[in-house]
Amino acid sequence: MITTIALDLDNTLLTSEKTISPRNETVLKQLHGAGIRVVLCTGRPIKAIQPLIKQLGLTEPDDYSITFNGGLVQQNATNEILARTSLSKDDLAPLHAYAKELGIPLDVIDLTQVYSLVDLGKSPYEAFLKGLMPFSDINFEDLPADDRFGKAVSASAKAVDHRDQLPAEINAKFHAVPSRRNLLEFLPQHTDKASGLKQLLAHFGEDYSNLMAFGDEENDLGMLEAAEVGVAMDNAIPAVKAIATDHTLNNDADGVAVFLEQYFGLV
Incomplete structure (x- = not known):
């Protein structure tokens, strides 16, 4: 059973204009309201994605983000750190x-x-x-x-x-x-989005069998390969498309929303 949706940002959830489209926003809010976790996964620090977190309403106690490409698992509203790897x-x-x-x-x-x-x-x-x-x-x-x-x-x-x-x-x-x-x-070393998601899922007593992930670039490979449902964007690099279980439209054609609508029967 899929309980968690992990989303890369650039060229996946975000359009070429670096925005979340109205259709993606509507679908993700609907699923989040139904109890599905929506987890933003990015190389950026959490401070840099707060506008996106607020836009999607991901501010409940069980809402976390994976930042630093897996190096930090952080609660969205309080910034409390669940797991961290770092460099000196x-x-x-x-x-x-x-x-x-x-x-x-x-x-x-x-x-x-x-x-x-x-x-x-x-x-x-x-x-x-x-x-x-x-x-x-x-x-x-x-x-x-x-x-x-x-x-x-x-x-x-x-x-x-x-x-x-x-x-x-x-x-x-x-x-x-x-x-x-x-x-x-x-x-x-040994840090990627998959490692961060593993720690987050374990926090909820779950594992990769509960995970759906979307991505387009090499830094998304680990989480797409680990996920029960790994979705490659149409604009993804060939290596991502090769390991994905599923494919969807590109980031400027609401690819995330299109797949989620079909998978969860929202249309």
């Missing part, structure tokens, strides 16, 4: 050295802000987030040593192109996964 400044030191050698930018994100490591050159990541998080431009040596970070990102096609050539030291410490064609994310 020491963990990030070899990644900083690698980025400097390769000539790619790096941004590091904690629970409240983004640190743009300008000693590597200012990245386009701040422009990409469009004001959703505050940014601080600092050198790596000034990164707070007592902070815990959810992930590091390199907004660079070059970083994505070299993902298969990462040094062993980096592969041993990080799970590197593209979340967009020009954005490579460095997460704590």
Whole structure:
């Protein structure tokens, strides 16, 4: 029995204009009102998705989001942390050295802000987030040593192109996964959306057999493969389509709502 719907955001739930369409909003609110959990799954921190959480009315005690691509499971209304994996400044030191050698930018994100490591050159990541998080431009040596970070990102096609050539030291410490064609994310090892969802489902005494998931990119592969019902968007990359149990229309054609209406008999 499906009790939980996990939704990637960019190019899945969200349109190309970064909005939730009226049809998607209506269907998700209907299912949520009927007791189905709706879980937003994203690489962003929860602060950056609060407008979407409020739009969908996901503010009840059992409403959680998966953020940092699985690194953080957080209650939507209180921000209480259910589960967390994180990185220290020491963990990030070899990644900083690698980025400097390769000539790619790096941004590091904690629970409240983004640190743009300008000693590597200012990245386009701040422009990409469009004001959703505050940014601080600092050198790596000034990164707070007592902070815990959810992930590091390199907004660079070059970083994505070299993902298969990462040094062993980096592969041993990080799970590197593209979340967009020009954005490579460095997460704590063994962290992905599936791992975050596993912890959330266990909190409710459930497992992947209760999960339906929607996605389009490589960072969605784990949760789509684990889910009882894994739905690939029509605009998904080939690898996602290959492992999905089901397929739907693209993100600009209300693909999420169309599938949910059919699956749950809403039409």
